[in-house]
Amino acid sequence: MKTNQFTTLKHKKNRTVKARRLSSNEVASANKQFKAGMEEYFRESNNKIAMSKKKAKDTIVK
């Protein structure tokens, strides 16, 4: 993916950005927070879509 042209283009920018990489512990903590409740919500959302599909046959519009 890194063609010469692409790399050259990036090098031209040559910008300096103050940055910090999150540590493994920080990322683990962030992911734990992020995933809490996610599975339940997604399962419920998928069930709602499945239920909607089922009920969509009940009414004919004209």
Place this chain on the structure above:
Amino acid sequence: MESNIVKAKVIGHQEILDFLGLLFYEFYDKRLKTDSRSFRIIKKLIDELDEGFYFLVEYPYVEKYYRDIYYNYLSTKHNPYSRNSIRVNIFSKEIDYDDFENCSISSDCFLGYFTIRPTSPYIIGHSYISPKAFSKNKTNNIATYIKRSIIEGVRLVSPAFPYSNQDGEFMTCAETSLSLILNYFGAKYSNYNSLLPSTILTLLLDHSDQRQTPSSGLHFEQISHILNKVGFGPVLYMKEVFGKEFNSLISIYIDSKIPIIAGISSKDENFNHSVVIIGQQNIQEIDYTNLNKLITQGKQNKYVFLDELRRKFIANDDNLPPYSIIDLDKPTSNYPPNKTYTDTEIFTFVVPLYKKIYRDADKAKYTIKKLLENKKVGYKFKSDIIIRVLLTSSSSFKNYIRNLKDFNKNIELFILQTHMPKFIWLAEIYDARTFPQNLEAKAIIVSDSTDPIEDLDIEDVLFFACYPDKTIVMDSEYDINFDMFENEENNDAELNKDDDSSNSGQLFATNTIKNEMELEKIIVLDDNFNNYTYYSNYK
């Protein structure tokens, strides 16, 4: 009987109505009686147009959708029907037939057209009228495409969303709504095709147990089936299942400029209808008086989602003139007074998503909330916030970022280099105290639309998040150039500060690349985010 072009220069609404009445009688051998439903339908349309327009009327006009209905159904009936339509072109200034002969007419004054067909009482055929022709739409956001028309040999263009009456026999509201949606997407995007009415019925053959004509309507599962067949990834939502989130989901999709087909039913079950919702009221016109009541206390912020504020929407309902303004909780408030229409609701809708959008609005909104409230990758704002969630194409978004004035160049570079799918979920965060007067976003969060899995890490969902004084990006071999940090020598101790000092992050510099395989992908940039204003697909 079938004369060549009829040209007319008509001033005022009453004259065009009289003139169309004459043409209707001459060409279709039927009178447009003033007490007839046909007359009321066409009068209502003309009454809603701004005053002072001029009309060029053409007959015979070959309107392909009507012609398809004629050959596949009307011509098989004993009673004769004309196969031709009348086309009424609308101009905002005085025109003369010589303007066409001299090619001196331009699109500036062209406001589209409507067609009339002999299918009483529902006589308005496929039409493309500019929203600008209606004063009610001066500020509304409406999904349109540029409709190209050739009138008397002159090519004219005008923005429009297709509109048509149902004919009540070959096409009920369900097939008509499908036809309008497919017409819009087919004309606007190369991925899709417009379908003629007979093709829609053919696609339904394996999904119907009875004869298809005369049509007895469709249920939403069939509507969704057609959309699926022609290349969309449709998702169906029922109000009784999604509850209070239902209107929010409509709002998110319409804010994303994705027209939807919505089903309306009356409580007495005498009325089941479908409409196409194609636009929304401008944010300046939303009622913000109840904002404080809607604000939720989250883990870090007090927030409200913009889609939860009550606003009005624009719909093409074949029972009403184009671009009707509707309330989601009272979708038939524009209907004539009738007991059936007083208690109606939108009970379902189907959204024709691009087939590779796997994370729908419900899940995307929840994901955004989780990201924003996260103590590591989220942000604690000083004041209450309004969160706006919408779907957009990554290319349009990057183009928008590129054209922002005085936007932080470092952040711009990261955004432009970030590899993203065709569609992304964008969240904009505004200060609730100053919105909508101040449309400068305090923050944005951009996340994936192509992964529906719940057990993803943040780095697999989040592309980047820009907050007032920091930006979260994902380190990637392709997207973030390590060289951009190559000159980083100033090991500012402030950067290593963290609420848990034992977990302090590493300063990201070239010398850390050697351990690349062991490094986490989430990087916090010390850059200010500002000068980003309200992004809209409608612009």
